[in-house]
Amino acid sequence: MSADPHVHVARSPWWFKLLGRLLEPWVRIKRDPAEPAGLLRSGAAVCYAIERDGTSDALILERACREAGLPSPMQLLELPGRRRRSVFSLSRQHGWLFGRTDSRGPKEPIGQMIRAIEADPERDIQVIPVSIYVGRAPNRESGWFSVLFAENWLVVGRFRRMLALLLNGRDTVVHFSEPVSLRTVLSESQGLTSERLTRKIARVLRTHFRRIRAAVIGPDLSHRRTVVDAVLNAQPVRDAVAATASKENISHAKAERRARDFALEIAADYSHPVVRSTSFLLSNFWNKLYDGIAMHHFDKVRAAAPGHEVIYVPCHRSHTDYLLLSYQLHHSGVVPPHIAAGVNLNLPVVGPILRRGGAFFLRRSFKGNAMYSVVFNEYLAQLVDRGVPLEYFIEGGRSRTGRLLAPRAGMLVMTLRAFLRAPRRPVLFQPVYIGYEKLMEGKSYVGELTGKPKEKESLLGLIRGLKVLRQRYGHVTLNFGEPILLTPMLDAAAPDWRETTSEADSKPEWLNSVVDDLAEKIQVNINRAADVNPINLLALAILATPKHAMAENDLLAQLELTKSLFQELPYSDRVTLTAMNPQGIIAYGEQMQWIRRVRHPLGDVLVTEGEQAVLLSYFRNNVLHLNAAAAWVAACFLNNRRMSRSSVIRLGKIIYPFIQGELFLPWDDEGFAKQVQDTIEFFVRRGILEASSEGRVLERGPGQDDGAYQLRVIARSMLQAFERYYIAIAALVKNGPHTMSAGELETACTLTAQRLGMLNELSAPEFFDKALFRGFIQKLREAKVVWTDDNGKLDFAEALEDMVRDAKVILAREVRHSILKITPGGDNERDLDARPPSDPGETTAESLHDRHVANEHQRHHGEH
Template sequence: MDDTTSSPQRGTEAPRVPWRLRLFGRLLESWIRIKPDPADPKSLLLPGVPVIYVTERYGLSDALILEQACREAGLPSALIPPPNLSTRRKRSYFATSMRNSLFWNPARRRPPTQPLAELVAQLELLPDADVQLVPVSIFVGRAPNRQSGWFSVLFSENWVVVGRFRRVLGLVLNGRDTHVQFSTPVSLRSVLVQERDQPRERTVRKISRVLRAHFHRIRAAVIGPDLSHRRTVVDAVVNAESVQEFVTTTASKENLTRELAMRRAHDYAVEIAADYSHTVVRSLSFMLSTFWNKLYDGVTMNHFDQVRAVAPGHVVIYVPCHRSHIDYLLVSWLLYTNGIVPPHIAAGVNLNLPVVGPILRRGGAFFLRRSFKANALYSAVFNEYVSQLYTRGVSMEYFIEGGRSRTGRLLQPKAGMLAMTLRAFLRESRRRPVVFQPVYIGYEKLMEGNSYIGELSGQAKKKESLLGLLRSVKKLRERYGRVAVNFGEPVFLDDLLQREAPDWRASAHEEKPEWFGRSVDALAESIQISINRAADVNPINLLAVALLATPKHAMAETDLITQLDLYKSLLAELPYGERMTLTPMTPQQIIAYGEQMQWIRRIRHPLGDVLTSEGKQAVLLSYFRNNVLHLFATSAWIACCFINNRRMARASLLRLSKLIYPFIQSELFLPWDEGGFLERIQATVDFFMRRGVLMPDADGRVLNRGAGQGDAAFQLRTLAHSLLQAFERYYITIAVLVKHGPHTISSAELEKLCTLTAQRLTLLHELNAPEFFDNALFKGFIQQLRERRVIWTDDAGKLDFDAALNIVAKDAKVILSREIRHGILKLAPEPKAAAMGPGTPAAPADSDKAA
């Protein structure tokens, strides 16, 4: 190891690293591989200010690792005294912990604050001098790689203060995975200026305390919080005042002894609680590294640096979209291998299988029942467990959709876990800052694809079992392409509460403040919008949007290339969000990749090849189309307006856009308000005019499309199809409701009739889109009609409406063809004669006159 020197004073010999440390350093350097964070620590330093490094613990290995990291980064040496400071220190670093000598001598034991006190005293004598303190965290054995051995996980970094022998083993087994994190320097002079009126001893203690807290936060972010034994957490939950009240109530209500009620509460807590093990987490990480390499062609992660910057000092709640059981493992593995502790994950109790459940529990999973509204004691225990995790600063992960999406769309959120987190936040007097981190996960193929289709088609959901898990192993032989994990814009809880209820702190102590429900709903919507804004557009998404828009899911290669180019240009010129990512493949490469993944098939023909997706593959592709449906909402809506119209005034387009936006916004979690949506419409129209898809008249007030047989009309028809089925569902709802009349059916009955009508329409027209008759989509549209006061519930619980509903039906004629409207009206179920009362409005008119 070369000598590291600092700028010597004139006439003096440059200080040198002692030969013993140089020798040990050479031996260690041959084995240690350092991963610095940030990649260029030198950029953090204050220019011209002497550097003193601060570490968490003393130790020869830590000193040598710090010296190697400084040399590799071009930083001043840590093993020689700082320049221009005449202190007794022989090194340029100190630790915040007590030094442990090999031969214990009470006379030589100095308090950990002494080096800091000496520096403060020196600066008091030199008013113009300064020192920058650079906190440095060192972790040996942080991230496994493919060369890691199983034995090495036992000696990875954790919270335990280990002895010299264990440290040596850790260096031997994990030294090539050494993580050194340099933090932002602190000017000691600036701190002394701020504390100039305080005694020196108090200032030294305060700086030392802040440094220790900093190292604790960094360690918690990198390897996880210092969790007590699971039994301690369970006892804290059961003995909490809120749980004790329900224990007493349950004992009285069910005529139980208090001991039996306490035992039941304890059993609930044991059933719920995770049993986090650093060793198991590291072992799983090692195993999953091999698993991902065999299952996928690669895992891409975007916008992670922002997560790393936010995590220290916050309780992070990861809220991914939920599309596969793989989601649980993938997010935790990515966080762990990139230097952030994996969160505790709320998992359905159906995953608490023999063998698998205990492993998941030790990996951080805590289990919850699907519904526990009827069990007040269980609800109290679960709420208290979430509060305990928050109080201890444990990051969490849960899926606010409530279950995996079977359609590929984001589901309407179930806000139970959000409400529990908000309650935990409000009840603490010293509130830890909370940030919700949305995560978009994009696949190119799903292991559960076939089962999703079956469930949407009416088959019963198969219960998870160990035998079913073993049977699924054969699916590992298939190819699943690449996976993208995009971290969206974080949602800070403090900021959201300030927007929704500026005076929330005044009523935070109340059981349920009036703004509570509103804030939870706003939080859920913000998370879903942020997930959608971070979408990844992969080749399979684009192929699905294009091919599924044609009657036989087939397209000439030249037309497909043109359509793919239109989609890519649209998303590139008008990006949906700053964190959206788009495949760099060209249209030709996208087609070749789709063939390679066996999503599409090429049919050779002398006049030009045709690309097609057939049978079950076409149905499965609808899932990946729905992943990105929201990205094309604006352009598809404009295209829909020109399916049956050659010309349309801009004013008419904007009027219809204002009318339809609340419904598609609710269904697709679009990010704009009404004004923002209209601006987006104008920008998209301008894009279409630049591409020659739409043409303005002389004064620009009327828009025209080309002839029905032209390329421009074909591109619009293809683009419109992605949103057309939504309007067909809307029309089904209105047709069924008007056909039955007011005061005849309830919301639940309307949902059922709409679902049956859509199923029948699918059978008759061979629509390969199982999500077309998804009950949740009808439920969401009916809810929007009620919120907009288009329909309402009477005293008997039946739906009422007036003639204004016919106006909505009339506007549908602009979008839907006469054939589709007539087909829906014919298929809509007839009401019972007895239910039809006087004054029932007529069914929607089927005239083709434009609105």
């Protein structure tokens, strides 16, 4: 770079050098980029622009420039009327403790440089914006005060800045941006006066620094009042205020105060110091609680997220879900999201901390309160518009069974409408699977499922719950699923969606279908990112035995088979599987006190008993979807020694929509058929099934055979689902058409399942979960097998009776009779097993496949 005659080398004041030497041991600088000299333009003088005034920033800048071989900010620039240092700040700072700023700072030096260039057509000055962050790294956890004095949006005084340097100076980043040529700016701004051009450059620099700071430490939402004011000034809220004042005959001021109260009740009060302090506290909390927290596929999230409005949509299994996710994101250098939390968590002491950590609160229902609904919608729209990452649980509440719950679309609808109103940046939904090995809320979940009322959250209850810290809860895994981009879904559903009105209350006709598809896809992608831990594998095996006990050799073989199944037929490339071998899994289960060893001379037996067995069902249900295809194939051989391959696949296609709706499986009918085919081939390779007649006929070994035992264990993981389906269709057919409403059928099914569970000591509370019966009945409606008549009663097609008869293939006669005996029925009560086919020329599915098998067997082996 050629020398500029208008630049003069000058010595730094002695006190500046002294302070620099005193500061040097406390500061370690990381430059970004590492070699910023490559950014400079030849032939132009250099002037640095920094965000905040202060001696410490000037010292850091001078040292960073010296170490990088850049011109010193201490050199003098010759400007009209005076010489000045080659650095200026966007704001002047006053005050030793808290700090005050004067935004007039940059106008004088920028104006002088503009006038100098105007006076000399050959002269140019390049302004390099330099961002300085002290202690900005989110994973800085060396001490309590370190996180309190880390970089944030707050204006701080000299004393606080000094403390920040002493505590966090070794984590200092100096970011050099591309230089701005003032000559180029001047030539491109013809017609602007020097004063207006000065203001424009100052405004552009402020925007630049805010954008860089937001990327490093998150958006500036420290002052809740600014967001609340924006919400109250929005036209939809102003209209709602006016409508409320008119409808309730109250003053406009009173209605406005009510709207402000709603906004303050909802809004987060995000605080970077609180987030960092909480992160510091949580690191100790997690160490007491868990043996480790693992994240998988996070690198893919980091690569996909830039430039998007990111919305994290995890499964909801524990109150620790949102703390864990935010902590891990913060710890990994990503801005934690704002989290939609139920207003029941807005407790004394706890609520303000959660609010400052990014939680915003919503009521369970918006019904009957139009103004609250408008205010909440507008608040969410403001967050989306500002690019704030969000997190919410579309299940609506924590799962008490371990399965994903049917999604509730409220937050998705509000998010989509906010995006359609102002589609400034594309929206990306990020599904997250959270897997535990033990739950703090496990006992309360069991109580709620067995009829006990949900305990209301309270500060006293929280204090009492601190006893959970005495226990260990194993490992936790966060798996990031495949992200879902909103724009392609909108393009597919409505190619002209960009022309949709931007009015806040607009609701296009296609919106509901897009939301339903999106919700389904989120749940599917959460399941496609499952983590299979040792407790999941133990639960799949040991709960499939009548007394929840297995000989150690049998359990070892079953664990090996299940691991091999998941490895050879991967459900998804994002599913993770424990590396423990079967012996290690059993030892770990004993260590975690999920199973107990009973010593015996003929071989040890592993058991799980009582409440532990019920709690363990939660972890079986976490991964039940991974076992669905194998369980179906195995179930076909529970009561049948032989079966044709085509019957296994045909009946599988009939039952698949119901399994898919319950477990959020990813395949269509043909995809499931292929998965069944692949599973059959796996069982044949393992010698568990034998294929004959050119693969058309499948046969298992006798009941006492090891392979038959392993099939029974796999089948029983899903057998209760098939029994639930039979309860529902049997109750409906037994009572006859036009006799029961959907609600009455749900109640009858639930009571029947509860009674059956009591008689058979079932340890699966979800067996009598009313929501699962409701979902099954809805699937029957979607398939147009069941519908509602004009009187609100259910009618059904003949296909439903065929399904009752098809159940003979899967369910043993004693199970069917037990269900039919318990199921309440009216005047139409009858023995469904004894019913003849509706057409004398028909035959049942059971006799059909038996006849086919017999023919194949006779043709190829000469005997039946």
